[in-house]
Amino acid sequence: MLRFSTRRVLVIGLGLIGGSFARALRARSLVDEVLGYDRNRGECELGLSLGVIDRIADDLEAAVSGADLIVLAVPVKVMEQVLSEIKPWLRPQTLITDVGSTKGNLVDAARRLFDPMPPGFVPGHPIAGTEKSGVGASDEELFVRRKLILTPLPESDPGATLAIARLWQGVGSEVLQMEVKRHDEVLAATSHLPHLLAFSLVDTLAHEAENTDIFRYAAGGFRDFTRIAASDPSMWHDICFANRDQLLTQIDRFTEGVAKLREAIARGDSQSLLGIFTRAKSAREHFS
Template sequence: MVGVGLIGGSLALALRQAGAVREIIGVGRSRENLETARALGIIDRIGTSLADAAHEADVIVLAVPVAAMQPAMRELALHLAPATIVTDVGSTKRDVITCARQHLPEHLGRFIPGHPIAGAEKSGAAAAFANLFQGRNVVVTPLPENETEAVSRIASMWQTCGATVNTMSAQKHDEIFAAVSHLPHLLSFALVEDIAFRANAKELFSYAAGGFRDFTRIAGSHPEMWRDICLANRDALIREIDTYQSQLDRLRGMLEQSDGKSLEEVFGHARTARAEWLAGKQDS
């Protein structure tokens, strides 16, 4: 497990709980976090290096920020056994696949790109829990070169953790998540940033309540990780910002015209769409 944070640690715990692994070796930048992971029973031992762990692994999971994929793959390329399956949990896929094509060209048959649609605002091994993926979606974006057996093993790994596995192209993945994940995070960060730097920020925050808390919950997410995600999916995210800006301009026009009827129609449609989305999630 390369990166034993919330996602990597939770995956390790889920697989251990299911009895699906013999031994889990943890590799990462923070010795303190790895010691925590070992103490919590998330990993069996700490790998002295990525090279050391790669020699012994049947499956390697790259659970690092997307900007860290390139150096990780560069190092892995020197030490991978031919039969080892490599997968990732990155929130963007086209950039990760580009890295794999650059650094793992001889191993593309057994590199399976993936993205679990699960998370929380907390990070690190201490935040990990085994049920994180129960009832959640995992997207796999197979490559033309992928071996069927390797794709099946990664799909089975996630299903063992309680997840539903879906497949799609990397481009479609990045476009979808720019709209429903990356843009909402950007907006949440932007609102808190705007309020925080006003002269009367302290007063504004003192009156903020449930609505502000709900809207800004995801602004508590890891800044480094979200910096990397936004930059990695820059083009799709910029398109979503432009679309959202058009919607704000439309709403501004309604306010300027005191067009209450149109405002209510927008709010009503949004409320209905959200209710249908929630009902669909409960039924699935």
């Protein structure tokens, strides 16, 4: 097991999640210095003025070569481009992690770029967030009591996994480990499908002329759906394509489920309808 330092951290992509992690590290004095880099300079300047980072990384080469840990917090679609940009300046002992919502696409990209895979590369995904974007919405408490999934690769050094896990625990997360494929299956079902359903429901209702004022009556479950549908469209666009196969499987399963409900209602089949509702209720009670 190698020993890795996490004293100097570079966050690439200083938005909601990157900014929140930077803020959380600084607020708890877990590292010596946090640098921020973003293709949108305004986010870095705002981050600096809000105390999210110690310094703006003006020179990416110098920042990457001087960093102990690099956190990729950019949209999933641009992870590969950023990895290839920083590749020439990585040292053998550099830790690299990310916060992307999908893992298979990142690992495939890394396998295309690196041979051998760097021992310090350990992908990650915080199960925390909001429908907001940008460093202005960052929150140092965002990861407290939330799960953080690490998907170490066979080539990841256990010391790297440990060092990255310690930082996430330090900002309040419960750290879990999963295989890459399992991560994408689970998240397709528990996060990507629900977001898709929210977008679809709100879009369907909003398009009906007679529903123009429906949002005035939003309450309870529907209000939550409308909140989720306010999430960043381009982020969710990228996630759908990055996790395409798993998401298509989940959409098919869900479509079958809705068709069963429809059939039961159309046939007046109380027993089937109650059966589905009762099973769902007891599953919810069992797992919560």
